[in-house]
Amino acid sequence: xxxxxxxxxxxxxxxxxxxxxxxxxxxxxxEYLNSGxxxxxxxxxxxxxxxxxxxxxxxxxxxxxxxxxxxPGGLEGETRQxxxxxxxxxxxxxxxxxxxxxxxxxxxxxxQWATFNEIYKTYFDERYPARSAFGANGLALGARVEIECxxxx
Numbered sequence: 690x691x692x693x694x695x696x697x698x699x700x701x702x703x704x705x706x707x708x709x710x711x712x713x714x715x716x717x718x719x720e721y722l723n724s725g726x727x728x729x730x731x732x733x734x735x736x737x738x739x740x741x742x743x744x745x746x747x748x749x750x751x752x753x754x755x756x757x758x759x760x761p762g763g764l765e766g767e768t769r770q771x772x773x774x775x776x777x778x779x780x781x782x783x784x785x786x787x788x789x790x791x792x793x794x795x796x797x798x799x800x801q802w803a804t805f806n807e808i809y810k811t812y813f814d815e816r817y818p819a820r821s822a823f824g825a826n827g828l829a830l831g832a833r834v835e836i837e838c839x840x841x842x
Contacts, residue, residue: 724781727754727774736778744784744840748795749774750832757830764801764833768808771836776812779840788840789818795835799824805834 721735727749728736738745751760751767754777760770776786796805802822810817818838828835 722782724778725755726777726781727752729755729757737782739782742842744779744782744788744842746775746778746838746840748793748829748835748837749778750829750835752830759830759832764796764798764804765808767833768805771834772809772812775836775838779838784840784842786812787814787816788842789838790841791839792818792820793837794820794822795825795828795837796822797825797828797833801833 718740720739722737722739724736728734734747736747749771751770752758752774753760753770754774760766762769775789779785779788794805794809796802799822825835
């Protein structure tokens, strides 16, 4: 390979690697979404933000849709409602539970991990998203669980 061809290939690689960041920052590349199906109006957050084919969901707690009231039933009730809220948000924006690739779980009492896990796994068909979890001291609204997710189509 000639020195000119090598320089040309190197130049093309450098320009190609710069193209993605240049286009990712264009106005309108991120869509800030609120379906109105889970969070009540006036909450200072986006339910989800879509960048390309990736959907970033805000953390969900087990609120009854359209309210700031937690579902009854302690950790079990809140976990079910949280997972239903995630499912509703995903569907509202054209995604499904099968599109989830990452979840971050925050538990007010990490000793209840096994109880949480038994409910969580019923929402998947053994194709689980990557997941991190930790105990948290003080979740919004006094919730026992909060889950933040990323989905990709």
